[in-house]
Amino acid sequence: MHSTECIKTISQTYLLYFNVCRMSIHEYSKETLQAFIQVKTRNATSGLLKLTRCIEEQYFDKTVCELGKHETFVDMGVFDAETSIEFAKNVEFEYDKILLFEPDVECFKVSKENIEKHNLKNVFMFEEGCYDYCGEISFVNEGTSSSRVSDNDINTTTIKIVSLDDKLEALKEVDNITYIKMDIEGSEYEALKGSIRTIKKYKPRLAVSIYHKPEDIYKLPLFIKEILPEYKLYIRHYNKPEPLDVSLRCELVCYAVI
Numbered sequence: 001m002h003s004t005e006c007i008k009t010i011s012q013t014y015l016l017y018f019n020v021c022r023m024s025i026h027e028y029s030k031e032t033l034q035a036f037i038q039v040k041t042r043n044a045t046s047g048l049l050k051l052t053r054c055i056e057e058q059y060f061d062k063t064v065c066e067l068g069k070h071e072t073f074v075d076m077g078v079f080d081a082e083t084s085i086e087f088a089k090n091v092e093f094e095y096d097k098i099l100l101f102e103p104d105v106e107c108f109k110v111s112k113e114n115i116e117k118h119n120l121k122n123v124f125m126f127e128e129g130c131y132d133y134c135g136e137i138s139f140v141n142e143g144t145s146s147s148r149v150s151d152n153d154i155n156t157t158t159i160k161i162v163s164l165d166d167k168l169e170a171l172k173e174v175d176n177i178t179y180i181k182m183d184i185e186g187s188e189y190e191a192l193k194g195s196i197r198t199i200k201k202y203k204p205r206l207a208v209s210i211y212h213k214p215e216d217i218y219k220l221p222l223f224i225k226e227i228l229p230e231y232k233l234y235i236r237h238y239n240k241p242e243p244l245d246v247s248l249r250c251e252l253v254c255y256a257v258i
Contacts (some may be wrong), residue, residue, distance in 0.1 A: 029235035056146035077184035078102035103129035131161035132193035163194030186212035206256040
């Protein structure tokens with residue numbers, strides 16, 4: 001199927017599902033999704049521009065949820081640790097713990113330097129990727145935010161992967177998870193599968209990127225609701241201020257909150 005046709009089919013299926021089942025997706029979220037689809041299928045940016053929120057709000061959007069004190073934050077796909085640093089600032093550095101997962105060698109190094117530079121405490125850093133099992137997998141190690149799991153690229157290396165569920169069982173220092181962010185270049189579905197027990201046990205807020213694969217815009221939200229039906233879902237798009245930056249127009253995030 002042509003990519004444009006695929007996106008249209010996916011979007012229609014997604015919207016139909018939420019309309020028929022009357023799940024907890026708000027009108028603003030539906031409008032954002034529809035505008036995002038217009039960009040992907042027709043390169044029409046005007047609708048999305050009206051609904052786009054500032055990139056600095058990404059993952060910690062106060063229109064969706066408020067952070068409190070004593071949070072434990074899981075950052076999957078760390079890149080340079082900027083998201084974890086922003087998390088710490090948002091709670092005025094009064095958090096319990098931060099868990100970072102970053103399998104890219106260079107990104108892990110930079111992240112560690114940034115964490116130390118900002119003097120963040122109670123940070124657990126793992127040079128591993130999050131998936132639905134523990135083992136090894138082929139990985140494109142680019143030293144950028146686009147590093148990813150892949151079995152199609154020629155220049156790949158092997159990285160360690162873990163499921164969050166298994167990691168937490170072994171990590172006795174952590175007894176609660178309140179917020180999970182996933183931006184892992186197309187491996188979000190597998191990471192969610194590997195976090196099912198954690199999500200059911202702690203019911204953390206989720207912020208999951210849903211744009212890396214065409215099917216993500218319906219597959220990931222539906223799977224989140226399957227894991228924990230009580231979740232309310234919110235869709236938000238982020239970018240730099242006007243004019244719309246074409247290189248960033250895919251920053252689509254699905255939040256899940258109780």
